[in-house]
Amino acid sequence: MTIQLEDLELLEAVRCFGLEQQDPLVEKFKPSLRDWGDDWIDVERTRLPAADFLDDALARAVPQTKSLLETFVRHRSRLRWEQSYSKEDGVVPDTMLAAYGFAEILGKQGPFVSASIRAGVGIYGPNIEYPIHRHHPEEIYIVLVGAADFMIGSAEGIRKTAGDVVFMKSNTPHGFRTRDEAFVVYYLWQGGDLRETSSFG
Numbered sequence: 001m002t003i004q005l006e007d008l009e010l011l012e013a014v015r016c017f018g019l020e021q022q023d024p025l026v027e028k029f030k031p032s033l034r035d036w037g038d039d040w041i042d043v044e045r046t047r048l049p050a051a052d053f054l055d056d057a058l059a060r061a062v063p064q065t066k067s068l069l070e071t072f073v074r075h076r077s078r079l080r081w082e083q084s085y086s087k088e089d090g091v092v093p094d095t096m097l098a099a100y101g102f103a104e105i106l107g108k109q110g111p112f113v114s115a116s117i118r119a120g121v122g123i124y125g126p127n128i129e130y131p132i133h134r135h136h137p138e139e140i141y142i143v144l145v146g147a148a149d150f151m152i153g154s155a156e157g158i159r160k161t162a163g164d165v166v167f168m169k170s171n172t173p174h175g176f177r178t179r180d181e182a183f184v185v186y187y188l189w190q191g192g193d194l195r196e197t198s199s200f201g
Protein backbone atom coordinates (compact mmCIF):
# COMPACT_ATOMS: atom_id res chain seq x y z
CA MET A 1 0.00 0.00 0.00
CA THR A 2 1.11 3.53 -0.57
CA ILE A 3 1.03 6.26 1.97
CA GLN A 4 -2.38 7.84 2.44
CA LEU A 5 -3.43 11.36 3.31
CA GLU A 6 -4.73 10.05 6.63
CA ASP A 7 -1.26 8.79 7.54
CA LEU A 8 0.25 12.20 6.90
CA GLU A 9 -2.49 13.82 8.94
CA LEU A 10 -1.61 11.60 11.90
CA LEU A 11 2.10 12.32 11.48
CA GLU A 12 1.56 16.06 11.42
CA ALA A 13 -0.85 15.97 14.37
CA VAL A 14 1.70 14.07 16.47
CA ARG A 15 4.68 16.17 15.44
CA CYS A 16 2.89 19.51 15.79
CA PHE A 17 1.46 18.66 19.20
CA GLY A 18 4.97 18.02 20.56
CA LEU A 19 6.57 20.98 18.79
CA GLU A 20 3.91 23.38 20.10
CA GLN A 21 4.55 22.51 23.74
CA GLN A 22 6.07 25.33 25.75
CA ASP A 23 7.26 23.28 28.70
CA PRO A 24 11.10 23.30 28.85
CA LEU A 25 11.11 19.54 29.51
CA VAL A 26 9.83 18.95 25.98
CA GLU A 27 12.54 21.11 24.36
CA LYS A 28 15.19 18.40 24.24
CA PHE A 29 12.80 16.13 22.31
CA LYS A 30 12.02 18.70 19.65
CA PRO A 31 15.10 18.26 17.39
CA SER A 32 14.15 14.59 16.91
CA LEU A 33 10.52 15.49 16.30
CA ARG A 34 11.59 17.99 13.64
CA ASP A 35 14.03 15.62 11.92
CA TRP A 36 12.43 12.28 12.66
CA GLY A 37 13.61 10.54 9.46
CA ASP A 38 11.98 10.03 6.08
CA ASP A 39 10.75 6.46 5.85
CA TRP A 40 7.24 5.03 6.07
CA ILE A 41 6.06 1.43 6.28
CA ASP A 42 2.59 -0.01 6.02
CA VAL A 43 1.57 -1.39 9.41
CA GLU A 44 -1.10 -3.91 10.26
CA ARG A 45 -4.29 -2.36 11.59
CA THR A 46 -5.26 -3.88 14.91
CA ARG A 47 -7.97 -3.34 17.50
CA LEU A 48 -7.88 -3.17 21.28
CA PRO A 49 -10.71 -2.49 23.76
CA ALA A 50 -8.72 0.45 25.16
CA ALA A 51 -9.34 2.40 21.95
CA ASP A 52 -13.03 2.53 22.88
CA PHE A 53 -12.16 4.96 25.68
CA LEU A 54 -11.33 7.58 23.07
CA ASP A 55 -14.95 8.73 22.68
CA ASP A 56 -15.30 9.45 26.37
CA ALA A 57 -11.84 11.02 26.36
CA LEU A 58 -12.78 13.36 23.54
CA ALA A 59 -15.95 14.39 25.37
CA ARG A 60 -13.81 15.36 28.38
CA ALA A 61 -10.96 16.97 26.40
CA VAL A 62 -9.63 20.39 27.31
CA PRO A 63 -9.18 22.88 24.44
CA GLN A 64 -5.42 22.34 24.07
CA THR A 65 -5.71 18.56 23.65
CA LYS A 66 -8.96 18.32 21.70
CA SER A 67 -7.53 18.56 18.19
CA LEU A 68 -5.05 15.73 18.72
CA LEU A 69 -7.74 13.51 20.27
CA GLU A 70 -10.11 14.26 17.40
CA THR A 71 -7.47 13.12 14.93
CA PHE A 72 -7.01 9.83 16.79
CA VAL A 73 -10.78 9.29 17.04
CA ARG A 74 -11.18 9.95 13.33
CA HIS A 75 -8.43 7.51 12.36
CA ARG A 76 -8.93 5.02 15.18
CA SER A 77 -9.75 2.09 12.88
CA ARG A 78 -6.67 2.52 10.68
CA LEU A 79 -4.23 2.49 13.58
CA ARG A 80 -2.12 -0.33 14.95
CA TRP A 81 -3.20 -0.63 18.59
CA GLU A 82 -0.56 -2.45 20.64
CA GLN A 83 0.45 -3.58 24.09
CA SER A 84 4.03 -3.99 25.32
CA TYR A 85 3.18 -6.85 27.66
CA SER A 86 1.19 -10.06 27.59
CA LYS A 87 -0.43 -12.27 30.19
CA GLU A 88 2.46 -14.73 29.84
CA ASP A 89 4.98 -12.04 30.82
CA GLY A 90 3.33 -11.82 34.23
CA VAL A 91 4.63 -8.29 34.83
CA VAL A 92 1.43 -6.21 34.74
CA PRO A 93 -2.01 -6.97 36.20
CA ASP A 94 -4.76 -8.52 34.07
CA THR A 95 -6.86 -5.43 34.76
CA MET A 96 -4.24 -3.38 32.95
CA LEU A 97 -4.04 -5.77 29.98
CA ALA A 98 -7.83 -5.59 29.65
CA ALA A 99 -7.94 -1.83 29.33
CA TYR A 100 -4.70 -0.37 28.03
CA GLY A 101 -3.03 0.11 24.69
CA PHE A 102 -1.10 2.53 22.54
CA ALA A 103 -0.97 3.61 18.93
CA GLU A 104 2.47 4.62 17.74
CA ILE A 105 2.88 7.00 14.82
CA LEU A 106 6.61 7.64 14.91
CA GLY A 107 9.14 5.03 15.96
CA LYS A 108 11.47 2.17 15.21
CA GLN A 109 8.61 0.00 13.90
CA GLY A 110 6.75 2.71 12.02
CA PRO A 111 4.42 3.56 10.51
CA PHE A 112 6.74 6.58 10.21
CA VAL A 113 10.12 5.06 10.87
CA SER A 114 12.45 6.91 13.20
CA ALA A 115 15.68 5.81 14.84
CA SER A 116 15.67 8.82 17.16
CA ILE A 117 12.15 9.35 18.51
CA ARG A 118 9.09 7.39 19.50
CA ALA A 119 5.75 9.20 19.61
CA GLY A 120 2.13 8.20 19.93
CA VAL A 121 -0.91 8.10 22.17
CA GLY A 122 -1.40 5.73 25.12
CA ILE A 123 -4.72 4.89 26.76
CA TYR A 124 -5.18 3.50 30.27
CA GLY A 125 -8.65 2.65 31.55
CA PRO A 126 -9.99 3.60 34.99
CA ASN A 127 -8.36 2.26 38.16
CA ILE A 128 -5.38 0.67 36.45
CA GLU A 129 -2.10 0.17 38.21
CA TYR A 130 0.96 0.28 35.96
CA PRO A 131 3.61 -1.26 38.22
CA ILE A 132 7.00 0.34 38.80
CA HIS A 133 9.26 -0.22 35.81
CA ARG A 134 12.28 1.33 34.12
CA HIS A 135 13.86 1.66 30.69
CA HIS A 136 16.94 3.35 29.24
CA PRO A 137 15.20 5.74 26.83
CA GLU A 138 14.02 8.91 28.52
CA GLU A 139 10.30 9.46 28.41
CA ILE A 140 7.76 12.27 28.35
CA TYR A 141 4.05 11.96 28.98
CA ILE A 142 1.79 14.88 28.23
CA VAL A 143 -1.57 14.19 29.83
CA LEU A 144 -4.39 14.63 27.33
CA VAL A 145 -7.34 13.55 29.49
CA GLY A 146 -7.91 12.19 32.98
CA ALA A 147 -5.70 11.93 36.03
CA ALA A 148 -3.20 9.51 37.52
CA ASP A 149 -0.99 9.34 40.59
CA PHE A 150 2.65 8.81 39.67
CA MET A 151 5.63 7.37 41.46
CA ILE A 152 8.85 8.63 39.88
CA GLY A 153 12.19 7.85 41.50
CA SER A 154 11.66 8.37 45.22
CA ALA A 155 8.73 10.76 44.81
CA GLU A 156 5.30 9.25 45.34
CA GLY A 157 1.70 10.30 44.86
CA ILE A 158 2.33 12.95 42.24
CA ARG A 159 -1.06 13.68 40.72
CA LYS A 160 -0.92 14.56 37.00
CA THR A 161 -3.89 15.89 35.07
CA ALA A 162 -4.70 17.24 31.60
CA GLY A 163 -1.96 19.46 30.22
CA ASP A 164 0.68 18.29 32.71
CA VAL A 165 4.05 17.15 31.47
CA VAL A 166 5.67 14.15 33.15
CA PHE A 167 9.36 13.50 32.56
CA MET A 168 11.04 10.19 33.32
CA LYS A 169 14.84 10.29 33.17
CA SER A 170 16.76 7.36 31.72
CA ASN A 171 16.46 4.24 33.87
CA THR A 172 14.41 5.98 36.60
CA PRO A 173 11.83 3.69 38.24
CA HIS A 174 8.32 4.92 37.57
CA GLY A 175 4.74 3.77 37.63
CA PHE A 176 1.26 5.18 38.10
CA ARG A 177 -2.30 4.46 39.08
CA THR A 178 -5.17 5.88 37.10
CA ARG A 179 -8.26 7.23 38.84
CA ASP A 180 -11.92 6.55 38.08
CA GLU A 181 -11.85 7.70 34.45
CA ALA A 182 -9.73 6.78 31.45
CA PHE A 183 -6.27 8.36 31.36
CA VAL A 184 -4.93 9.28 27.94
CA VAL A 185 -1.41 10.48 27.24
CA TYR A 186 0.77 11.67 24.41
CA TYR A 187 4.12 9.99 24.83
CA LEU A 188 7.67 10.52 23.60
CA TRP A 189 10.76 8.34 24.01
CA GLN A 190 14.29 9.09 22.92
CA GLY A 191 17.76 7.63 23.45
CA GLY A 192 18.66 3.95 23.46
CA ASP A 193 16.55 1.18 21.99
CA LEU A 194 13.18 2.71 21.15
CA ARG A 195 11.49 -0.68 21.55
CA GLU A 196 13.30 -1.69 24.71
CA THR A 197 11.24 -3.92 26.99
CA SER A 198 10.83 -2.35 30.42
CA SER A 199 12.36 -3.99 33.50
CA PHE A 200 10.14 -4.55 36.52
CA GLY A 201 10.90 -4.97 40.19
Ligand SMILES: [Fe+2]
Binds near residue numbers: 135174
Ligand atom coordinates in the same frame (compact mmCIF):
# COMPACT_ATOMS: atom_id res chain seq x y z
FE1 LIG B 1 7.86 4.35 31.01
